[in-house]
Amino acid sequence: MRYLTHYGPVLLPCAALGTLAVSACVSTGTLGLAYGSGEDPGRILREPHAYHELGPAEGRSCRYFLLAIIPFGNSTFSAALTNALKASGGDALLNVSTSSSLYGVAPIYNVFSLTCTTVRGTAIAIEKAVGAPPRSR
Amino acid sequence: MLRSSAALLGLLSLSGCVSTGSVGILTKSGANPGELITGAHPYEELGPTGGRACRFFALSLIPWGDSALSTAVDEALTESGGDALLDSIVSSSLFGFIPYYNVFAFTCTSVRGMAIRFE
Numbered sequence: 001m002r003y004l005t006h007y008g009p010v011l012l013p014c015a016a017l018g019t020l021a022v023s024a025c026v027s028t029g030t031l032g033l034a035y036g037s038g039e040d041p042g043r044i045l046r047e048p049h050a051y052h053e054l055g056p057a058e059g060r061s062c063r064y065f066l067l068a069i070i071p072f073g074n075s076t077f078s079a080a081l082t083n084a085l086k087a088s089g090g091d092a093l094l095n096v097s098t099s100s101s102l103y104g105v106a107p108i109y110n111v112f113s114l115t116c117t118t119v120r121g122t123a124i125a126i127e128k129a130v131g132a133p134p135r136s137r
Numbered sequence: 138m139l140r141s142s143a144a145l146l147g148l149l150s151l152s153g154c155v156s157t158g159s160v161g162i163l164t165k166s167g168a169n170p171g172e173l174i175t176g177a178h179p180y181e182e183l184g185p186t187g188g189r190a191c192r193f194f195a196l197s198l199i200p201w202g203d204s205a206l207s208t209a210v211d212e213a214l215t216e217s218g219g220d221a222l223l224d225s226i227v228s229s230s231l232f233g234f235i236p237y238y239n240v241f242a243f244t245c246t247s248v249r250g251m252a253i254r255f256e
Contacts (some may be wrong), residue, residue, distance in 0.1 A: 023194075023197050023198060025192065025194065025200035027190075027192055027202075027203040027204050027205040027208070028205055029203070029205035029206065029207025029208055029211075030166040030207055031163060031164065031165065031166055031206070031207050031210060032164040032165055032166050032167040032170035032173070033162055033163070033164045033170040033173055033174070033221075034160060034162070034163055035160070035161040035162035035163075036160065036161055037158075037159040037160060037161050037224075038161050041161030041162045041223055041224065042180070042223050042253070044161075044162060044174060045162065045173060045174075045178045045180060045221070045253075045255075046177060046178065046179055046180070047177055048174075048175055048176055048177045049174050049175065050175065051171070051174050051175070063154065063156055063229065063231060065152075065154070065231060065233075068152050068233055068239070069152055071154035071231070073156075074156040074158070075156055075229045075231075076156045076157060076158040076227050076228060076229045077158070077160065077206045077227045077229070077246070078158025078159055078160050078227050079156070079158055081160060082158075092162070092174075094170050094171055095166075095170060098205055098206050098207055099205065100192070100204045100205050100206070100229075100244065100246060102192060102194060102200070102204075102231075102242075102244050104194075104197050104239065109238070109239070110197070110233065110238070110239035113231070113242070115229065115231050115244045117206070117229060117246075124171070124174070126174060
């Protein structure tokens, strides 16, 4: 209470300024498997494939909105997934956690806002179909 | 004159942008998703389906809703009775009403793809 009395005149305006200066919210969810775009992805499911784990991977993609009229960037899940797979050298992510966030800077005047998608999961490299003939050289 | 006034009014009252991309396979969260790859899973195609999830932001202070892709995928698979989506198009959009004063904004994630059910 002593701190509030002492610092209150400084803290309360700072809190009010913070609320007016920045705002944000995030939604989170999970997926089992996310496989990047490729030729006949159904084949990955129809035929058994071996894979090896490459470890945890993360990717992020953002879209920015300046003065509420100038958009740039790409915030799709596919862009975040591509970034995660490129960084890890994988073909797919297992046990994927995805989050979508929206931030605003000086939100009351909508000076700058951004929306980002983040994906995290275990990157895997898929090998050739089990029982498939060896590739000819 | 009327046309340019309407265009200016539109610019001041509504703004939006959309990004689109594609993903090969999306499945719901499960106990062992790796088994989908190591095992053979014949499937039946149920047809095209879609789902959408949105988060809203009123007066730049009051957020509600959920714009995660997993929510859009759950909606698409619940609607179709499927287990996974193939060849999906995912899009992320951001819209603002009276954007100069940030009266109301929302961001949505949409997914459209071929729903499949494992046999």
